[in-house]
Amino acid sequence: MNQESNNQDRIDVDIQVENSDSDNAQDASAPQEVSTFRLVATLAIAGALAGLLIVLVNLHTKPIIDKYKAEQLQLAVYEVLPGVENYDTYYLVNDELSASLPDGAKESEFKRVYVGRDSSGEVSGVAISRGESGFQDVIMVIFGHDPVTGKLSGMKILDSKETPGLGDKIFKDMNFVDQFFAGPETPLLGVKIGAGKGQPNEIDMITGATISSKAVIQIINNALAEWKPILDKGIPQAPAKAVSAEETP
Amino acid sequence: MRTTTPTQDFVRGIWKENPVLVQMLGLCPALAVTNSVANALAMSGATFFVMSCSSVLISTCKRFIPHEVRISSYILVIATFVTLADMLLQAYAPVQHKELGAFIALIVVNCMILGRQETFSSKNNPFRSLLDAVGTGIGFTIALVMMGGFREILGTGSFLGVSLFGPNFEPWVIMVLPAGGFLTLGFILLAMGVIEQRKKVKDDQVTEVLS
Numbered sequence: 125m126n127q128e129s130n131n132q133d134r135i136d137v138d139i140q141v142e143n144s145d146s147d148n149a150q151d152a153s154a155p156q157e158v159s160t161f162r163l164v165a166t167l168a169i170a171g172a173l174a175g176l177l178i179v180l181v182n183l184h185t186k187p188i189i190d191k192y193k194a195e196q197l198q199l200a201v202y203e204v205l206p207g208v209e210n211y212d213t214y215y216l217v218n219d220e221l222s223a224s225l226p227d228g229a230k231e232s233e234f235k236r237v238y239v240g241r242d243s244s245g246e247v248s249g250v251a252i253s254r255g256e257s258g259f260q261d262v263i264m265v266i267f268g269h270d271p272v273t274g275k276l277s278g279m280k281i282l283d284s285k286e287t288p289g290l291g292d293k294i295f296k297d298m299n300f301v302d303q304f305f306a307g308p309e310t311p312l313l314g315v316k317i318g319a320g321k322g323q324p325n326e327i328d329m330i331t332g333a334t335i336s337s338k339a340v341i342q343i344i345n346n347a348l349a350e351w352k353p354i355l356d357k358g359i360p361q362a363p364a365k366a367v368s369a370e371e372t373p
Numbered sequence: 374m375r376t377t378t379p380t381q382d383f384v385r386g387i388w389k390e391n392p393v394l395v396q397m398l399g400l401c402p403a404l405a406v407t408n409s410v411a412n413a414l415a416m417s418g419a420t421f422f423v424m425s426c427s428s429v430l431i432s433t434c435k436r437f438i439p440h441e442v443r444i445s446s447y448i449l450v451i452a453t454f455v456t457l458a459d460m461l462l463q464a465y466a467p468v469q470h471k472e473l474g475a476f477i478a479l480i481v482v483n484c485m486i487l488g489r490q491e492t493f494s495s496k497n498n499p500f501r502s503l504l505d506a507v508g509t510g511i512g513f514t515i516a517l518v519m520m521g522g523f524r525e526i527l528g529t530g531s532f533l534g535v536s537l538f539g540p541n542f543e544p545w546v547i548m549v550l551p552a553g554g555f556l557t558l559g560f561i562l563l564a565m566g567v568i569e570q571r572k573k574v575k576d577d578q579v580t581e582v583l584s
Contacts, residue, residue, distance in 0.1 A: 158439045158440070158441060162439055163439055163441055163442045166437065166438060166439055166442055166446065167442050167445055167446065167449070170438075170446050170449050170450075171449060174449055174450070174452075174453040177453060177457065178453060178456050178457065178460075181457055181460050181461065182460055184464075185460045185461060185463065185464035185465075188464040188465075189460075189463050189464050189467075192464075192467050285478075287405075288406050288408070288409075288412045288476065289406070289408035289409055289412055289549050290408070290549065290550070331546060332546060332549065332550055
């Protein structure tokens with residue numbers, strides 16, 4: 125107990141000493157001014173240390189995050205293409221779909237689609253992921269559709285920073301999400317709840333999150349507009365190593 | 374300067390100098406993410422972590438930081454911790470990270486954290502700075518959960534996701550919208566003001582009787 129109060133006293137004294145120090149510094153400001161070099165050096169060192177720390181942690185966490193994202197993407201493809209046995213990744217090389225990349229090319233530089241096949245090897249759906257601006261930041265959407273009928277088979281938000289409680293309903297409000305799994309026709313048309321005319325391509329938007337829901341619908345329409353001419357040229361035969369292709373998309 | 378005991382450092386931030394309700398700091402997250410209790414808790418937890426770490430580090434390094442560049446240094450420290458928290462959560466708790474996602478970046482702009490560094494950590498030792506940060510963090514949590522509870526109950530008819538009033542309840546959508554945040558904060562501050570005033574009247578009466 126005694127020890128403790130001693131400690132307190134010392135701390136209080138510390139504070140007073142420091143205070144009087146800074147008071148003195150203000151009184152005689154000219155001679156005690158800290159040199160510009162020291163200011164710059166302090167910030168530079170602090171910045172370098174902070175940067176170093178972030179880089180170190182990033183080196184450590186990036187592989188884990190990437191692995192997790194790849195797994196999530198794989199799960200997402202199966203989710204938006206119900207009834208698919210396996211899928212292959214096709215890259216857009218010179219405006220044509222190709223299951224393999226040109227030699228020495230980096231995988232991340234190419235746009236891609238995921239083509240799902242049923243147990244007999246027939247194409248049963250194509251999943252496309254695309255990101256565009258939402259309300260806060262880019263929304264990453266993956267959706268599956270049937271290239272022949274144009275009907276959607278599912279939609280999943282891969283990444284979004286939409287407002288918690290409002291914009292995040294684009295993936296938390298199941299009434300909204302389920303509409304994309306109900307096989308709507310494309311291009312989609314966003315309508316206010318209750319204002320729809322029963323058209324097969326209508327999606328009820330979310331009250332209070334109009335911009336976010338519109339963004340999702342727009343992303344899907346834009347992606348289809350971009351990919352439809354390419355998909356219409358036909359999808360190449362499945363590569364021989366169909367099973368291993370699904371390892372890391 | 375008024376000196377305080379460690380206990381006072383800890384208790385002060387919880388109610389008497391509550392960061393949101395009395396000091397009016399950290400209003401951005403208090404208004405932006407309190408439309409449900411779960412969001413409020415998540416935001417409080419993340420802020421709590423960043424504030425505690427920053428307070429300890431800054432009070433440890435205070436002697437090396439020149440007075441002129443202290444604010445920039447504090448922001449640097451806070452931003453670093455926020456980035457680290459973001460990356461570590463993403464790697465080791467991806468599910469929670471997805472829930473917290475939008476909040477984490479918001480922590481940097483929380484002036485409450487910067488305020489604690491400027492008014493307390495830069496003048497006190499690490500132990501007391503930690504006490505101060507923990508106390509303030511609890512105060513922040515109380516304020517946010519209060520707002521979150523009020524808004525979630527009225528705005529969606531549930532508490533922590535559990536429905537309270539059954540399917541016939543018509544939610545007040547405005548309460549989960551930004552306007553609801555301002556309304557809620559206004560009413561809570563009004564209540565605080567009334568309580569404060571009554572207390573003052575009482576104290577005055579006591580002093581009158583005594584004199």
